[in-house]
Amino acid sequence: MPAKYYISPIIGNGSEDNPFRAKISDYPGVSCSSIIPSKPDGTPRFTWTLVYVSGLDFSALDADLEIKDVFEKFASGVSFGEIQVFLKSKTVGDLAVTKRSAVQTYLTALGVDLTGVTLSTQLWDVVKRVKNHLDPNGQLDDLRVG
Amino acid sequence: MSFANDTFTGTNGTTLQSHTSDSGHSWTKLTGSDMQINNNTVYNTTFSVTMYYSSAIPAGVEYDVEATIKTLNSSKNGCGVGGRISTSATTFYSARFKSTPQWELNKYIAGVATLLGSYAGDYPSTAKVVKLEIRDATKKLYVDGVERVSSVDNEITAAGRPGVGHGAGGNDPWTESWADNWSSTNFSAGGGLSIPVAMKYFRGMRA
Numbered sequence: 246m247p248a249k250y251y252i253s254p255i256i257g258n259g260s261e262d263n264p265f266r267a268k269i270s271d272y273p274g275v276s277c278s279s280i281i282p283s284k285p286d287g288t289p290r291f292t293w294t295l296v297y298v299s300g301l302d303f304s305a306l307d308a309d310l311e312i313k314d315v316f317e318k319f320a321s322g323v324s325f326g327e328i329q330v331f332l333k334s335k336t337v338g339d340l341a342v343t344k345r346s347a348v349q350t351y352l353t354a355l356g357v358d359l360t361g362v363t364l365s366t367q368l369w370d371v372v373k374r375v376k377n378h379l380d381p382n383g384q385l386d387d388l389r390v391g
Numbered sequence: 392m393s394f395a396n397d398t399f400t401g402t403n404g405t406t407l408q409s410h411t412s413d414s415g416h417s418w419t420k421l422t423g424s425d426m427q428i429n430n431n432t433v434y435n436t437t438f439s440v441t442m443y444y445s446s447a448i449p450a451g452v453e454y455d456v457e458a459t460i461k462t463l464n465s466s467k468n469g470c471g472v473g474g475r476i477s478t479s480a481t482t483f484y485s486a487r488f489k490s491t492p493q494w495e496l497n498k499y500i501a502g503v504a505t506l507l508g509s510y511a512g513d514y515p516s517t518a519k520v521v522k523l524e525i526r527d528a529t530k531k532l533y534v535d536g537v538e539r540v541s542s543v544d545n546e547i548t549a550a551g552r553p554g555v556g557h558g559a560g561g562n563d564p565w566t567e568s569w570a571d572n573w574s575s576t577n578f579s580a581g582g583g584l585s586i587p588v589a590m591k592y593f594r595g596m597r598a
Contacts, residue, residue, distance in 0.1 A: 257506075261440040264497065264504035276493070278508035278540055287503025376543075383543025387529045390510050390540050 248299045248328050250315040250372055251306060255281060255289050265289050267296045269312060275300035276390040280379040293355060295375045297388045313351060316368060317344040325389045332372060338364030395447030395553060396574035401428040407443050416447040422481045423556065432569035433555065435470065442483055442556035444476040449550050453578040456553040457522035461515050462488060463567035469515055470570035471557035474525045475547045482547055486523035486532040487557040488515050496532045496540045508540035526578065
């Protein structure tokens with residue numbers, strides 16, 4: 246099933262019926278896994294999350310101005326394996342200048358450290374930086390649904 | 392080989408805290424409403440978030456918890472299983488079916504719920520086995536042996552206990568949503584050969 250990486254706001258209040266969650270998870274027909282580290286009191290440490298999303302139709306997500314496709318619709322795959330291969334085969338330099346600039350602007354605004362990222366940096370490594378900013382535990386490969 | 396298991400065989404109406412598991416362990420209600428035995432399954436008597444933990448203590452922090460669950464239809468909340476359950480705070484990981492409808496991998500810290508991942512599919516209108524696989528590197532939700540959600544979260548680090556909970560059938564009767572065949576199994580990082588297979592292997596080498 247087609248898959249993408251998104252950045253989504255976290256919504257909810259932490260109750261059983263309204264848990265803290267990626268806004269994306271409220272869209273019907275999509276499966277997702279997100280990184281939501283918590284403070285000691287259980288509330289989220291960040292207001293946003295990196296989300297791996299699998300679904301047949303992303304148009305509703307793409308129309309939501311609060312949700313960002315990490316690579317501005319440049320990258321997707323029909324499976325986790327395919328998107329992984331794609332992101333490892335492409336570099337920052339493969340992004341159109343306008344998309345590259347947009348990605349850099351919003352990732353920097355989120356506090357993601359892009360020091361050392363060059364045109365030859367793999368897009369996979371950029372997603373890893375987003376993941377590691379939120380939670381250094383585990384591997385990006387293990388953030389998935391299927 | 393599981394270190395704790397329960398088929399919830401007992402008299403209808405027995406609360407889970409009054410029931411002894413097949414492996415001889417007791418159940419303690421951490422939070423929520425009573426779960427009760429019904430037709431040799433267990434169900435939640437209200438909608439409230441509920442989690443019970445077993446008196447069985449896992450060998451380490453990495454283990455699996457699974458159960459067979461069923462809900463009458465996808466609009467019913469399902470039962471689920473928990474792991475790394477604190478005995479003193481409403482803190483645990485859980486895997487369950489929710490009437491959203493979707494399978495959910497959750498984290499509860501101090502009673503605050505976070506949805507880590509969800510899978511829309513495989514609705515348990517027929518009985519399905521849900522497994523929560525707990526490793527330091529990942530927490531995974533399986534449905535009938537197929538990995539559906541994987542998370543890298545590891546904020547609850549203590550071994551805690553395995554358990555069962557969640558669920559409530561919807562309107563009436565509550566017994567439309569139940570769990571059965573619960574078990575918990577230690578994870579052995581080494582894996583490897585079982586003793587009988589290893590003996591056969593070494594005998595073969597000697598011959």
